[in-house]
Amino acid sequence: MRLKEEMSCRNEDEREEFSEQNLNHQPLFFTTPTLEPGFSLQGKPVVVGYALTSKKTKSFLQPKLEDQARIKGIFFVAIDQSKPLSDQGPFDVVMHKLLGKEWRQIIEDYRQTHPEVTVLDPPDAIQHLRNRQFMLQAVADLNLSDSYGKVGVPRQLVIKKDASSIPDAVTKSGLILPLVAKPLIADGSAKSHELSLAFDQNSLQKLEPPLVLQEFVNHGGVLFKVYIVGETIKVVRRFSLPDDVCKRELSKNAGVYHVPRVSCAAASADDANLDPRVAELPPRPLLEKLAKELRNRLGLRLFNLDIIREHGSGDHFYVIDINYFPGYGKMPGYEHIFTDFLLNLVQGKYKKRSC
Ligand SMILES: Nc1ncnc2c1ncn2[C@@H]1O[C@H](COP(=O)(O)OP(=O)(O)OP(=O)(O)O)[C@@H](O)[C@H]1O
Ligand SMILES: O=P(O)(O)O[C@H]1[C@H](OP(=O)(O)O)[C@@H](OP(=O)(O)O)[C@@H](O)[C@@H](O)[C@@H]1OP(=O)(O)O
Ligand SMILES: [Mg+2]
Numbered sequence: 001m002r003l004k005e006e007m008s009c010r011n012e013d014e015r016e017e018f019s020e021q022n023l024n025h026q027p028l029f030f031t032t033p034t035l036e037p038g039f040s041l042q043g044k045p046v047v048v049g050y051a052l053t054s055k056k057t058k059s060f061l062q063p064k065l066e067d068q069a070r071i072k073g074i075f076f077v078a079i080d081q082s083k084p085l086s087d088q089g090p091f092d093v094v095m096h097k098l099l100g101k102e103w104r105q106i107i108e109d110y111r112q113t114h115p116e117v118t119v120l121d122p123p124d125a126i127q128h129l130r131n132r133q134f135m136l137q138a139v140a141d142l143n144l145s146d147s148y149g150k151v152g153v154p155r156q157l158v159i160k161k162d163a164s165s166i167p168d169a170v171t172k173s174g175l176i177l178p179l180v181a182k183p184l185i186a187d188g189s190a191k192s193h194e195l196s197l198a199f200d201q202n203s204l205q206k207l208e209p210p211l212v213l214q215e216f217v218n219h220g221g222v223l224f225k226v227y228i229v230g231e232t233i234k235v236v237r238r239f240s241l242p243d244d245v246c247k248r249e250l251s252k253n254a255g256v257y258h259v260p261r262v263s264c265a266a267a268s269a270d271d272a273n274l275d276p277r278v279a280e281l282p283p284r285p286l287l288e289k290l291a292k293e294l295r296n297r298l299g300l301r302l303f304n305l306d307i308i309r310e311h312g313s314g315d316h317f318y319v320i321d322i323n324y325f326p327g328y329g330k331m332p333g334y335e336h337i338f339t340d341f342l343l344n345l346v347q348g349k350y351k352k353r354s355c
C-alpha cells in the first residue's frame with residue numbers, strides 16, 4: 001500500500017537510470033571567466049570536469065552555481081564518456097557519480113596516472129556506501145558519545161536470500177518489530193529506494209531479499225539531513241515517517257507497507273509548527289566531530305547523513321542512511337559553499353606544490 005503518493009519526491013517513471021545517454025556532453029562555459037580580486041589563482045581558471053547523469057547535472061549545475069563559478073574563475077566542463085578521459089581536460093578537479101564497474105576502472109586508472117588532479121571521490125570509497133550492510137559500519141565503529149550526545153546506528157540484520165527464513169532469523173537476532181526493510185544494494189536505482197515496513201512476524205516472509213532489516217526508531221517524524229562538502233557542514237530539517245505510521249497502518253491491514261520517499265522531498269520542515277524537542281537541530285559540536293571522523297574513515301568529501309533523534313531521549317541520535325554526492329541543489333547556500341570548496345581544494349594543492 002502507498003501512503004500519500006504526492007509526498008514521494010520522485011516519479012519512478014520519470015526517474016532516469018544511469019546510462020551513457022544520460023550524460024550531458026556539453027561544456028557549460030566557453031568564455032573566459034571574469035575573476036574577482038582575491039579569488040583568482042594567479043589568473044588561472046580552475047577547470048572542473050564532471051561526469052554526472054543528466055538529472056544530476058540539472059539539479060546540481062543551477063544558474064546560481066554557474067554565476068558563482070564564473071565570478072570565482074571556475075570552469076565546469078562535461079566529461080565525454082565516449083572519449084578517453086586522459087585526452088580531455090586538463091582538469092584541476094574531476095567530480096563524478098556514475099554507476100558501473102567499467103566507470104570505476106576508468107576513474108581509478110585516471111587517479112593513478114593523474115595524481116595532480118583531485119578526483120572527487122575515490123571509486124572504492126563510493127562503492128562502500130552502495131551496500132547497506134557496510135554503509136553504517138564506520139558510524140557504529142566510531143561509537144561517538146560525549147557531553148553533547150550519543151550517535152549510533154539502528155540494530156540491523158542482513159538477509160541475502162530465502163524469504164522463508166526471515167521470521168526465524170529475526171527471532172534469533174532479537175530485533176524488535178516493526179522493522180524497516182531496505183534493499184541491500186543502494187545503487188541509486190528506483191528499486192534501491194523501495195523501502196517497506198514490516199509490522200508483524202507473518203509479514204516478514206513477504207519481503208524480498210537481498211535486504212537489510214533495521215529496527216524502526218521512533219523519532220517524532222522529523223529527520224535531519226547533514227550535508228557535508230569537504231570541511232563544511234550544513235543541516236536541514238525534513239519530514240520523515242511519523243512514529244504512529246505503524247499503528248495507523250496496522251489498524252487497516254497487517255502486512256508489508258511501502259514506505260514513501262518523504263524525506264527527500266525538497267519541502268523543508270523548517271517552517272512547520274513542530275514540537276521544539278523534536279525539531280531542535282542536533283548539537284553543532286557533535287555534528288562537527290561526527291563529520292570530521294566520517295570524512296576520514298570513509299575517505300569521502302561529498303556526502304550527506306540522514307540522522308534521527310530517538311523520541312524522548314533528548315540527545316540520542318541514529319544515523320540511518322549515508323548518500324554519496326546527494327542533492328546539493330536543495331542545500332541552502334550550496335552555490336557559495338561548493339565554489340569555495342573547489343577553490344580551496346585547488347589553492348591548497350598549489351600551495352603544497354610551491355612548498
Ligand atoms: N531505522 C529507521 N527508523 C525510523 N525511520 C527510518 C529508519 N530507516 C529509514 N527510515 C525512514 O525511511 C526513510 C528512507 O530511508 P533511507 O534514508 O534509509 O532510504 P534511502 O532510499 O537510502 O533514502 P535517500 O533518498 O535519502 O537515499 C528515511 O528518510 C526515514 O524517514
Ligand atoms: O536527486 P535528489 O536531489 O533527490 O538527490 C538524491 C540523490 O539523487 P541523485 O544523486 O540522483 O540526484 C540520491 O542519490 P541516489 O541514492 O539515488 O544515488 C540520494 O543521495 C538522496 O539522498 C538525494 O536526496 P537528498 O538526500 O539530498 O534529499
Ligand atoms: Mg535517506
Ligand SMILES: [Mg+2]
Pocket residue numbers: 186321322323
Ligand atoms: Mg540513501
